[in-house]
Amino acid sequence: MSEPVEIVEVRQLTAEDYLDLKESMVSAYADMEGSYWREPTIRRLISLFPEGQIAVTVNGRVVGCALSIIVDYEKFGDTHTYEQITGYYTFNTHNPKGDVLYGIEVFVRPDFRGKRLARRLYDARKVLCEQLNLQGIVAGGRIPNYEKYSDKMSVREYIEKVQDREIYDPTLTFQFANDFTVKKILRNYLPNDEASKGFATLLQWFNIYYEKDQDTIRYNKSTVRIGLVQWQMRDYGNIDGFLQQVEFFIDAVSDYGSDFVVFPELFNSPLMSEFNQMDPAGAIRGLAKHTEYLREEIQKYAVAYNVNVIAGSMPIVRDESLHNISYLCRRDGTYEEYIKIHPTPGEVLAWGMKGGDTIKVFDTDCGKIGIQICYDVEFPEPSRILAEQGMQILFVPFMTDTQHAYNRVRFCAQARAVENECYVAIAGSIGNLPKVNNMDLQYAQSCVFTPSDFNFPVTGVKAESTPNTEMVVIADVDLVLLKELHAFGSVQTLKDIRSDLYQVVKK
Numbered sequence: 001m002s003e004p005v006e007i008v009e010v011r012q013l014t015a016e017d018y019l020d021l022k023e024s025m026v027s028a029y030a031d032m033e034g035s036y037w038r039e040p041t042i043r044r045l046i047s048l049f050p051e052g053q054i055a056v057t058v059n060g061r062v063v064g065c066a067l068s069i070i071v072d073y074e075k076f077g078d079t080h081t082y083e084q085i086t087g088y089y090t091f092n093t094h095n096p097k098g099d100v101l102y103g104i105e106v107f108v109r110p111d112f113r114g115k116r117l118a119r120r121l122y123d124a125r126k127v128l129c130e131q132l133n134l135q136g137i138v139a140g141g142r143i144p145n146y147e148k149y150s151d152k153m154s155v156r157e158y159i160e161k162v163q164d165r166e167i168y169d170p171t172l173t174f175q176f177a178n179d180f181t182v183k184k185i186l187r188n189y190l191p192n193d194e195a196s197k198g199f200a201t202l203l204q205w206f207n208i209y210y211e212k213d214q215d216t217i218r219y220n221k222s223t224v225r226i227g228l229v230q231w232q233m234r235d236y237g238n239i240d241g242f243l244q245q246v247e248f249f250i251d252a253v254s255d256y257g258s259d260f261v262v263f264p265e266l267f268n269s270p271l272m273s274e275f276n277q278m279d280p281a282g283a284i285r286g287l288a289k290h291t292e293y294l295r296e297e298i299q300k301y302a303v304a305y306n307v308n309v310i311a312g313s314m315p316i317v318r319d320e321s322l323h324n325i326s327y328l329c330r331r332d333g334t335y336e337e338y339i340k341i342h343p344t345p346g347e348v349l350a351w352g353m354k355g356g357d358t359i360k361v362f363d364t365d366c367g368k369i370g371i372q373i374c375y376d377v378e379f380p381e382p383s384r385i386l387a388e389q390g391m392q393i394l395f396v397p398f399m400t401d402t403q404h405a406y407n408r409v410r411f412c413a414q415a416r417a418v419e420n421e422c423y424v425a426i427a428g429s430i431g432n433l434p435k436v437n438n439m440d441l442q443y444a445q446s447c448v449f450t451p452s453d454f455n456f457p458v459t460g461v462k463a464e465s466t467p468n469t470e471m472v473v474i475a476d477v478d479l480v481l482l483k484e485l486h487a488f489g490s491v492q493t494l495k496d497i498r499s500d501l502y503q504v505v506k507k
Contacts, residue, residue, distance in 0.1 A: 006058050010120050013053040013065055015043050020062035021055070024109040028064075035192075037067075037105070041089060045069075048094050052101070054124050056108070056117045064108035066121040068128075069093065073100040073138065078184045078202055082140055101129045103139030122178045130209050137205040140186060144195040145169040155185055155199045172201060179487070180205045208483040222480045224366040224393065226425050227253030227261045228446040231312075232470035233431040236270050239290060243297055249472065250298075254305035256474050259366045263312030264429040264444070265374045265399040266324070268294060273433070280350045285322060288315040295327050295335065302329040308364055312397045312427070313340065313373050321354045326371050326397060328362050336362050340373035341382060359385050359506055367392040367479050374398035377426075378412045380419065384504045387420035387494060392479050396426040401441050410447065414460055417449040419493050421485050423462070423477045424449045430468045443468060448475040453489050455481045 013021070018039050025036040045067060046053050052068035069086070072095045076085055086104055087093040103125065108117045129137050149158050149167065161167040163176055180203040189200035229249045236242040246263070253261040268287065275286035291314040302309045311327040324340035324347070339356025347353040359382050361368045370386040370393070377383070377396045386394065396413055400406040409426060417424040428444025447464040450456040463475035486494060 007060070008115075008117070008120070009057045009060075010124050011055055011057070012050055013042075013046060013055040013062070013067075015039075015046055017055055017062045018042055021065060024063050024065075025107060027109040027111070028107040030110075045091060048091055049096075051128060054121055054128075056121055058112060058115075058117075063112040064117050064121060065105065066103065066125050067105035068125060068137075069102050069104060070095055070098040070132070070134065071100055071102045072098040073102075073135075079186070081186075082189050082200075085140075099135045101125065101132070101134050101137045103137055106139075118174060119178065126205065126207075129205075129207050133210060134207060135210050135212075136207045137180075137203075138183075139180075139203050140189045140200040141175050141180075141203045142171045142190070142193055142196045143169055143199060143201060144171055144193075146197055146199065147195045150197050155197070159185070159201060175201070175203050178205070206487075208487045209480070223476050223478050224260070225256065225258045225474065225476050226393070226423075226448060227256060227258035227307075228425060228427040228448070228465070228473040228475075229253070229261060229263050230427065230444055230446045230465045230469065230471050230473065231264045231267045231429040233267075233270060233429050233433050233442050235273065235433075239271060239293075242268060242271055243294070246298065247301055250301045250305050250307060250309060253472055253474070254307040258307055258474060260308045260310060260369075260393075260395070260425075262310040262395050262425055262427040263397060264427050264446075265313045265326075265397040266315070267312040267397075267399075267429055268314050269399075269429075270433060281322075281352050284315050284351045285317060288317045288322065290314075291316045291325065295329070298327070299329045299333065299335055302331050303333050306331050308366070310371060310395045310397065310427075315351075315353075322352055323354055323356060324373055325356075326373055328364070328369070328371065330364060332365070338362075338371040338373070340376055342375045342379060344375045361386055361389040361391045370394045372396050374400070374409060377416060377424075378408055380412075380416065381504045383416045383420050385506050387422060388504075391420070392422055392482055393477065394420075394422055394424045396424060398426055398428045398444070400428060400443055403443055406443050406445065410445070413447075414449045417460065418452050421451050421482060421489070421492075421494055423451075423482075425475075430470060446473050448473065448477065450477070451482070451485055451489075453485055453491075455484065 022036050029035040054066045055062045056064045071093055146158050162169045162172045182201045183204045184202040186200045186202050188198050250261055272283050272287045275283035298311045308331050309329040313324050313326040316323050316325045326338045327335050329335045341355045343353035343355050361370050368390045370391040398409045413424045413426050425448045427446045429442045430444050432441050445467040448462040450460050450462050452460045463473050465471050465473045
């Protein structure tokens with residue numbers, strides 16, 4: 001007959017569990033005689049911080065536990081002893097308003113090891129840390145196998161070899177497997193721990209969901225709604241007609257509760273028809289005369305319709321040089337600008353366009369964003385610099401005339417999403433402008449791309465428009481999923497870059 005199925009439960013420890021707890025702890029620390037918690041101490045811990053005392057039971061019997069307190073970590077710093085952090089076992093160091101969950105005990109009795117029970121305790125502790133919005137978990141960890149190697153190597157060498165899996169340590173190997181890192185080596189942390197030769201590792205696990213001093217009124221949202229305008233190039237008659245269409249789309253997208261509305265590159269090109277008698281370079285400089293006024297009006301729309309506007313791009317003349325500029329018009333009335341870094345060969349030849357020299361992320365009420373204009377996204381280095389600055393969403397206004405040109409933008413934008421673990425939203429224009437020189441045909445399919453991992457669409461495409469159709473695309477992106485990807489993704493392209501071998505550096 002097969003053995004009966006064991007019933008495993010993770011729950012809060014109670015005072016009634018003490019006898020099982022003592023028996024299990026004596027068994028777990030057989031090499032450290034007398035190392036078990038006394039009943040009054042356990043009762044005090046439970047009364048101070050009941051949710052922090054976690055037990056794992058098998059068929060109703062406590063076979064392991066994880067004990068914790070909350071501390072104001074700055075008061076102790078990285079150099080402390082076990083006695084100091086526990087208030088000499090009084091736990092008067094516990095501070096419900098502290099910022100770190102301090103692990104003071106984890107064990108599973110030996111005859112129940114190999115059943116992943118300790119992992120359940122660690123997972124429960126991590127969930128508690130997240131629920132309490134604490135910075136992370138800190139604990140002092142034993143290195144009980146060090147006594148076998150102490151005459152051959154330093155404690156630092158031992159820890160490095162355990163991390164490289166050249167040596168197995170029953171405690172430290174497990175800590176590494178649970179995403180803990182060694183912050184410091186402690187001396188005399190537990191003076192009576194002969195197996196560890198008095199040494200301990202100060203371990204840390206970071207809570208990626210931690211929010212410091214979260215403002216309940218103005219806060220960064222976890223789910224962000226993006227509206228892409230697939231803009232129809234047509235004759236709008238005059239600047240008022242053009243702005244009427246801009247306002248229409250901002251109004252429409254804001255009605256869906258969007259946080260961002262994105263217009264395409266050079267979406268004001270229809271207004272260039274009034275300069276058609278000029279050569280191409282003169283015509284686009286004529287168009288640039290409208291840019292400041294258009295930015296001011298769009299800035300007003302952003303406030304009026306409560307939506308952040310990525311105002312596509314428009315030509316502008318600065319110090320007699322022609323640039324292609326995009327504006328982030330925030331819904332609080334402020335704005336910032338980005339100048340296209342890489343003008344295409346055609347833009348240089350026909351218009352004398354010059355590239356900008358600024359690579360930066362922009363802070364918004366919905367996280368950190370980047371802006372690149374069309375050809376810029378075909379160069380991977382600027383996007384990586386933005387990702388290293390914390391970019392979560394990259395917006396790419398573009399304008400392409402053929403499907404080949406469009407695919408260059410699309411494929412590169414999707415690559416940027418994968419390699420930088422971020423969302424990328426591209427918005428383009430369609431149609432034709434028969435009365436505007438050098439702006440003949442437009443081809444576009446506007447999209448929102450995602451990283452490629454289990455929490456995202458298998459295609460890496462969150463949403464996309466019908467090609468060559470005037471419309472809007474509305475998509476929700478979850479910024480929390482990016483945090484989880486950075487920490488737990490199948491691959492982690494931001495972490496695993498070989499910075500010892502190469503670097504992407506802005507000059």
